[in-house]
Amino acid sequence: MIFKALGANVTVSLKVNGMDHDLDVEPDAPLLWVIRDELGLTGTKFGCGIAQCGACTVHVDGVATRSCMVPAGAVQGSEIVTIEGLSANGLTPVQQAWIDHQVPQCGYCQSGMIMAVSALLKTNPAPSDAQLSAAITNICRCGTFPRIRAAVRALAQR
């Protein structure tokens, strides 16, 4: 079966990493896929599609948000930041700590992990282990948690 492409003219305006984008997408298009496929920012990852794993975490007005279930139309007017926009130049202390502690293995979940931890440290610069565990529920299948914990402990002591 071959269907004709049907055009549509719905516009969603998003501000991502400081840049404004007027997009021809449905308002209910998931933010994750708009970021990846419309904007070409592939650092934000698809992991589960139901906001369980956190691979798709971005900042929406500074708040860590799992973008796979957020309708693009719902975050118009918000400041959206992805891993690509986390640091204006160079590395943030979180990214540097990830290198210092050799955290990533396959690395696929780490964009989301770094975004989630970065948002946490903005509101709580020195989280306890329990606060960290409560706030960061992202899944890492390679098992980098001991190093994530070590990296955050080091950041908390700065």
Added chain:
Amino acid sequence: MPSRRVILLGGLGATGALVVGYALWPSDRLARVDKLAAKAGERFVNNWIKIANDDTVTIVVPHCDMGTGIFTALPQMAAEELDADWDKLRVEAALPDPLFANGALAEGFILSGQHMTRDQVPAFLRGTVDNTFRTVATYMDLQVTGGSSAVRATGVYGMRIAGAAAREMLVKAAAARWNVAPEDCATKLNRVLHKASGRSFSYGELAEDAAAYSPSSSPKVKAKSEYTLVGKPVPRIDIPNKVNGATKYGIDTVVPGMLYAAIRISPVFGAKLLSVETAHIAGRRGIRQVVKLDDAVVVVADRFWRARDAASALVPVFDNGANGSVSSETITARRIAALNGDLKRDTKIGFGADAIDQPGRRSYEAVYQVPYLAHAPMEPMNATALYGNGTLEVWAGAQDGLGARAYCAKEAKLPLEKVTFHLLPMGGAFGRRLPQQWNYLTYAVQTAMAVPGTPVKLVFTREQDMQHDYYRPNVMSRMRAAFDANGAPLAWSHDYTVNDGPNPAAGKGDPDPQAHIAYGIPSQEYRTAKVPTHIPTGPWRSVEASWHGFFVESFIDELAHEAKADPFAYRAALLGAKPRHLAVLKKAAAAAGWGTPMPQGQARGIALFESFESIVAHVAEVEVSPEGALTVRRIVAAIDCGMAVNPDGLKAQIEGGIIFGLTAALHGAITIDKGAVMQANFPDYEMVRLAECPEIEVHIVESDAPLGGAGEPGVPPVAPAVTNAIFAATGVRIRELPITNQKLTASPARSAAAN
């Protein structure tokens, strides 16, 4: 194909041993490779090493990055022998071309094991070996990344040989220019030096001359004492691009004009698509085509979410055949019947099981079971393909680039040279992307063939990924033993089911060498029972060791308890002939403070297991609340893998193995109902996250043994260390995983006795 040569190698514990190294291309082949894979100013000096005019050394790694750190450890081994300047070193993945077939894997595993039986050929290499003649039948599958093989095969038999041979060629080139003897030259940091005159050339200046020499068949390799780079915790080369979103995985492929595809595969394995109504999605935005495949329906659209939403709105009708009524319960019943039926003897030592039922001997029996498990790497299965004009181009991650290219060629009925395969880093694999488990490549190629001329990216949703895996098999085990008057075991009998799934990688019901124990028990017998199922199975991080580690290390713990002995001391007493095992066991116990008192409700458990030529012991510390809530507080690990090429990388692999094993032990279970997998996504296939992550300590026990693997050996002892600790804390013996399905009732009396 490269010829085989027998050479003497030193260092890495192989000093003086006769081992077979992977021979290198003759120099006349280099021109072909330069054309294929060298950039301007670069030239290959042998298989895995390019040197550029600007003095950059590039190590070409015949593997795919799935996160284990081999793109740092393998170059360390080559650079060590080459005396390369690490700061001028680059790393590339080898092209999936027969020229880059990784003969080191074949040489290392098969040809050096002169007395290797079929059972001893690692599962991931079966199919590449002619079992009658034990020769390499094809190099098609020789870019495999799996079997914890990269360092111990590619590194030992390939990388360091390539580095040493390249160094010799560079020295010869410099010596010829100076008209001096090569012995009068030395190498350091990308330079050849003439010791007497102090003159020197950079490797870049010498590369062209060096490439004209044929690589030596017996390059001199360094002794362990000479290492300056191997053995150092060199930071991983791949990590900087993994903290800023820059690494491009298969799923990040962008090809101009690309469409996206979402799939609905028949929930029941092996079912056939009968029909699917599509009228209701025809008017949706962006939907281009619906492709009907044998057992699946694919929606092609201009954006992934449109394809996915449309696919989920379809109600495909499948013919499930006889498998639609199979459930976990019916499979379990089959396994019980098989264990009670005719068994095939694998091995008998001493009097075998006959030594158990002797008059006056106390015997003991226990039955264990582990469930099916999914791999669930964070990057769901995906592949991008472009078919048309008699060619096929594929972009994907796979644990064997060359094999994947050949597989796609076969799927598209094209000759290999008409197929281009872009091998991309994988967001985890754990065995899921090994050969013969490539349903995602099949579906992507078939979809591309339905939209010729247009590139299409097929992405599995997590639900499709979880329900169409090649699972770690469900295995049942019956163990029996008999004691002497002092409680020492005289006989050990292990009957277990072996998988006989419908897919090639499931194996054909062969016995598992991993069942065999390290403990000195005079009579032993191993028997297997084949259980055919329709559930596809395959290698899952640590493969057979993932279940035998649990069975063996639980049962020996039970025997220790029956003998009223300390579990550590009981094991140690049986390891008199295994000094490396004993040293690892002692290291873990000492580091964990084995035997020191613990608070009420807490206890330790220990387990020891050898797999992939490495020996690992874990001590787990658990706490069980009066209500039965379990906390795994700490895991202390010790590993002997010969030598740690990159100690920090090794520790990371053991940490990861512990989390992987702990996830399975605590939560992992794939169950079957009406022929299909019941779990769909992470809420019902739960993972250990930060909150459940114990404190982990890894201790490296160095030995002169040949190098062992790192990626997998940390997994097998995790479950038994934890369940043995639970027993010590509560008196509850867990014989079936996952632990979450078991009721834990704290028993203070038992806990006090155990401590």
